[in-house]
Amino acid sequence: MQGGIAVAVAFFAVYRSACAGWADVLARSGNVVAAVRLAPGNASYRVALSHLRELKDSRAEDALDHARTLNPYDWAVWIQSGLRAEARGELAQAEAFLLRAELLSRQCGPQPILANFYFRTGNRPLFWPRVKRALACATEDRKPLFDLCWSFKTDADFILREALPNTPAAGRDFLQYLLSHNLLDAAEAAGRAVADAAEPADRELLLRYTDRMADAGHWNAALEGWNALCDRKILPYEPLDRDRGPWLTNARFVAQPLNAGFDWNIREIGGVSASRRRSPDSLQIEFSGKQPEQCEVLRQFVPVRPLRSYTLQATYRLSGIAPGTGLNLRLTDAERGTEIAAVGLNQGSTQTSFTVPERVSAMRLSLWYRRMPGTTRIAGSITLTAVRLEAHQ
Amino acid sequence: MNAITAVLCFGILSLWVPGRWALAVYQCGLFGLSVAWAVPFALRPFPLRCTPELALLAAVVLYGCLQLSIGLTIYSWQTSEMVLNWGANGLVFFFVLQFSAVRRLRQRFLKRVIYFAFAVCVLSVVQNFTSTGRIFWLFPSGYTDMVFGPFVYPNQFAAFVESVLPLALYYAVRESRARLVYAAIAAIMAASEVAAASRAGCVLVLLEVLVIPWLAMRRGHVEPVPTTHYAAFDVSRSTR
Numbered sequence: 204m205q206g207g208i209a210v211a212v213a214f215f216a217v218y219r220s221a222c223a224g225w226a227d228v229l230a231r232s233g234n235v236v237a238a239v240r241l242a243p244g245n246a247s248y249r250v251a252l253s254h255l256r257e258l259k260d261s262r263a264e265d266a267l268d269h270a271r272t273l274n275p276y277d278w279a280v281w282i283q284s285g286l287r288a289e290a291r292g293e294l295a296q297a298e299a300f301l302l303r304a305e306l307l308s309r310q311c312g313p314q315p316i317l318a319n320f321y322f323r324t325g326n327r328p329l330f331w332p333r334v335k336r337a338l339a340c341a342t343e344d345r346k347p348l349f350d351l352c353w354s355f356k357t358d359a360d361f362i363l364r365e366a367l368p369n370t371p372a373a374g375r376d377f378l379q380y381l382l383s384h385n386l387l388d389a390a391e392a393a394g395r396a397v398a399d400a401a402e403p404a405d406r407e408l409l410l411r412y413t414d415r416m417a418d419a420g421h422w423n424a425a426l427e428g429w430n431a432l433c434d435r436k437i438l439p440y441e442p443l444d445r446d447r448g449p450w451l452t453n454a455r456f457v458a459q460p461l462n463a464g465f466d467w468n469i470r471e472i473g474g475v476s477a478s479r480r481r482s483p484d485s486l487q488i489e490f491s492g493k494q495p496e497q498c499e500v501l502r503q504f505v506p507v508r509p510l511r512s513y514t515l516q517a518t519y520r521l522s523g524i525a526p527g528t529g530l531n532l533r534l535t536d537a538e539r540g541t542e543i544a545a546v547g548l549n550q551g552s553t554q555t556s557f558t559v560p561e562r563v564s565a566m567r568l569s570l571w572y573r574r575m576p577g578t579t580r581i582a583g584s585i586t587l588t589a590v591r592l593e594a595h596q
Numbered sequence: 597m598n599a600i601t602a603v604l605c606f607g608i609l610s611l612w613v614p615g616r617w618a619l620a621v622y623q624c625g626l627f628g629l630s631v632a633w634a635v636p637f638a639l640r641p642f643p644l645r646c647t648p649e650l651a652l653l654a655a656v657v658l659y660g661c662l663q664l665s666i667g668l669t670i671y672s673w674q675t676s677e678m679v680l681n682w683g684a685n686g687l688v689f690f691f692v693l694q695f696s697a698v699r700r701l702r703q704r705f706l707k708r709v710i711y712f713a714f715a716v717c718v719l720s721v722v723q724n725f726t727s728t729g730r731i732f733w734l735f736p737s738g739y740t741d742m743v744f745g746p747f748v749y750p751n752q753f754a755a756f757v758e759s760v761l762p763l764a765l766y767y768a769v770r771e772s773r774a775r776l777v778y779a780a781i782a783a784i785m786a787a788s789e790v791a792a793a794s795r796a797g798c799v800l801v802l803l804e805v806l807v808i809p810w811l812a813m814r815r816g817h818v819e820p821v822p823t824t825h826y827a828a829f830d831v832s833r834s835t836r
Contacts, residue, residue, distance in 0.1 A: 209638070213630040216627040221620055
């Protein structure tokens with residue numbers, strides 16, 4: 204008796220397993236109809252069957268109905284049903300299906316789909332909370348969601364308020380999105396939000412933001428981004444202050460220049476090489492004699508107040524370079540490039556005073572080389588040990 | 597015993613196959629064997645060996661059947677698939693339990709499992725470093741590295757090694773004539789676990805390397821009966 208039952212059960216198990224295996228082979232080869240016939244309980248074959256039918260074909264809807272009955276907790280089936288209903292123009296039904304999918308899923312899948320649905324149907328009141336949820340749970344590419352937001356409203360403040368969740372990653376992605384689309388005015392608001400809660404993970408993004416803002420002449424925004432990194436010790440520098448100073452970053456070359464933001468930027472020029480030295484801290488720049496006759500070797504942006512007077516001092520050592528052969532420090536208007544002051548590097552130290560012209564809020568401090576008439580191109584090195592900028596009272 | 601070993605090996609070697617057919621072959625092989633076994637049993641019943649572990653596995657299968665029969669399942673297709681899975685695993689355990697009663701068969705089965713696992717370990721490590729993600733150097737896995745033999749997921753490979761390593765360690769301690777061989781097999785298995793970079797796996801293997809020889813030596817001449825059961829249980833579990 205027991206043996207008979209065992210044989211019957213084993214035969215049934217062989218049949219059931221073989222059917223499942225063969226149905227899978229059929230489904231993978233595209234014969235979904237036969238797969239459904241062989242494994243009628245498998246909901247995924249029903250969904251695949253619905254994909255084969257035309258949009259208005261009632262058999263597609265039947266297949267999805269069947270799939271939902273077989274596996275009522277599979278949110279993906281409800282999503283499929285919702286999208287098909289939407290395509291048929293049955294918006295209320297589509298929304299009901301999609302909301303059901305959202306209820307069933309504990310993951311992020313249905314949220315962006317619902318946000319897209321409300322976008323397509325133009326339902327703004329429901330779109331913003333939904334896109335906020337989608338942005339909160341999304342872990343990968345948020346760009347398509349930002350595209351939706353920006354298509355609905357080109358107002359970064361509004362998007363930050365209505366759509367951005369309190370997750371730092373979302374704010375970071377939004378800033379990245381705006382920068383990559385060259386929306387620099389809008390990026391100011393997003394940059395401020397990221398800067399307010401800056402953490403080490405924001406370092407590269409905020410440096411990029413600072414550079415982009417500086418290039419566009421948005422000096423206040425650039426300074427905010429830079430100071431956020433300094434305030435939170437993400438960068439080893441003191442925050443810059445237009446009124447009280449410091450005005451220069453890394454003035455004593457205590458750290459390797461970042462080539463970004465308000466730090467020193469060492470230009471890549473053939474025939475010129477730079478390296479930071481320790482004990483004492485300094486920056487050594489070597490000229491091979493094959494450099495261009497005129498070039499900017501080093502530069503730094505300096506935030507200043509218009510109409511205020513300052514004194515620039517530099518301490519350095521020349522080696523193999525004769526005085527008066529073309530090395531000088533130049534201060535120019537960072538936006539327009541007009542020269543404000545210049546001083547040649549001839550002795551061991553140099554000093555110059557100047558007044559910042561009207562409407563200039565940032566200067567460009569550069570180490571320049573310009574071959575002097577009657578001399579050959581310099582070959583040797585200059586070791587900068589300190590550059591100081593002091594404001595007059 | 598030979599048929600069970602063959603099906604078990606096929607089950608492990610076909611783990612990577614994404615299609616359901618490979619699982620169907622493994623399951624049909626086991627259920628077919630159970631028919632071949634049940635027919636003589638029906639004609640002339642003979643005594644069976646039972647253990648609490650077997651009852652536990654049977655309970656899982658019976659619970660799934662109960663769910664299906666009274667409609668206590670959300671997705672009956674998936675439940676029936678699980679019943680088949682656990683039924684097949686239970687059958688492996690059942691068969692090994694039955695033929696393990698004969699010491700000679702038991703020893704032969706265990707040694708075959710060790711040699712098979714050793715071959716899989718060697719193949720897996722060589723494949724991992726030379727096949728750029730292709731299973732048996734032939735079939736693309738969808739990944740470019742960390743594919744160990746038929747195991748697409750390194751942690752599953754680690755679980756496989758963890759389940760067989762105790763046998764190799766046990767024989768390394770107990771078999772004085774082939775101690776070096778089994779010690780080398782155990783060492784290579786442990787090394788392959790390190791290559792799989794499974795953190796929990798490495799910890800478990802280390803524990804096994806410390807504890808199993810100590811237990812084996814402490815027990816003196818104890819027969820490896822419990823080890824047989826657990827090994828069969830683990831191997832059948834790791835195939836799914």
